Amino acid sequence: MPENDTTTPTTPMVRVEDLHRSYGSGENAVHALRGVSFDLPRGELIALRGRSGSGKTTLLNLVGGLDTPGSGRVLVDDTDLSALDENGLLALRRERVGFVFQTFGLVPILSAAENIEVPLRxxxxxxAEREERVSMLLSLVGLGDHANQRPGELSGGQRQRVSIARALANRPSLLIADEPTGQLDADTGLAVMELLRAVVRSEHVTALVATHDTQLLALADRVLHLADGVTSWQDDTVPAA
Incomplete structure (x- = not known):
């Protein structure tokens, strides 16, 4: 770097510092996270790898502001979540973080378009802006011809595509997906993961996707392992300092 270059490196989208989370107390306490620290670069798809029950959902909930740690802190887009009250966390989740869950979480009586529209309402x-954004998102996830169909009329893969579009409705900077392919067959799961990768590129978001499916890891820019309450980067995907 030139001597007169005063620019600073881009701050990570997510910074996790010495995060601890336990359930219960005393001898019966379960230590889900034991001093977890990592940075997530902006504009990348990061896979969170771990066996079922390893604490992936706990970590995702903390990063997304759905839970609070026993100690340590999480910064999302340079905002310290521990400094936010409940209203501040609600605003963060509504405006800056999008969530995709294994169980889809769609409203059965609403059409695909109406489900995507909920966060905008x-x-x-x-x-006019809602209609434009919903139309664009339906096209992005390949469901332009299914706008008026309800979840019960869609396949599992199509329902997950609707949930991804809904998560993107408010243009979040961070997308969190908890085992989004868990209820899908292998081919459909692969297609959904490829869609998430395309979304990261087209929407310029950072995505943290929990999965224990080894076939999907190759689609990620980086792989973060979670085991025994601690995290480590896959050797060839360590973020640059």
Whole structure:
């Protein structure tokens, strides 16, 4: 770097510092996380790898502001979550973080388009803007011809695509996905993971995707392992300092 270059490196999208989370107390306490620390670079798809029950969901909930740690801290887009009250956390989750779950979480009586539109209505976005954004997202996830179909009329893979589109509705900077392919067959799961990778590129978001499916790891930019309450980067995917 030139001597007169005063620029600073881009801050990570997520910074986790010495994170601890336990359930229960005393001899019966379960230590889900034991001093976890890592940075997530911006604009990348990061796979969180771990066996079932390893604490992946606990970690995702802490990063997304759905839970609070016993100690340590999480910064999302340079915002310290521990400094936010409940209203601040709600605003963060609504405006800056998108969630995709294994169980889809769609409203059965609403159409695909209406499900995607829900976060925009909560933010009181104008009707014209809502319609434009929903149309674009349906096209992005390959469901432009299924806007009026309800979840029960869609396949599992299509329902997950709707949930991804809904998670992107408010243009989040961070997308968190908890085993998004867990209820899908291998081919459909691969297609959904490829979609997430394409979304990261087109929407310029950072995605943290929990999975224990080794076939899907090759699609990630980096792989973060979680075992025995601690994390480590796969050797060839360590973020640059």
């Amino acid at each position: 909560l933010r009181k976005v104008s009707r």
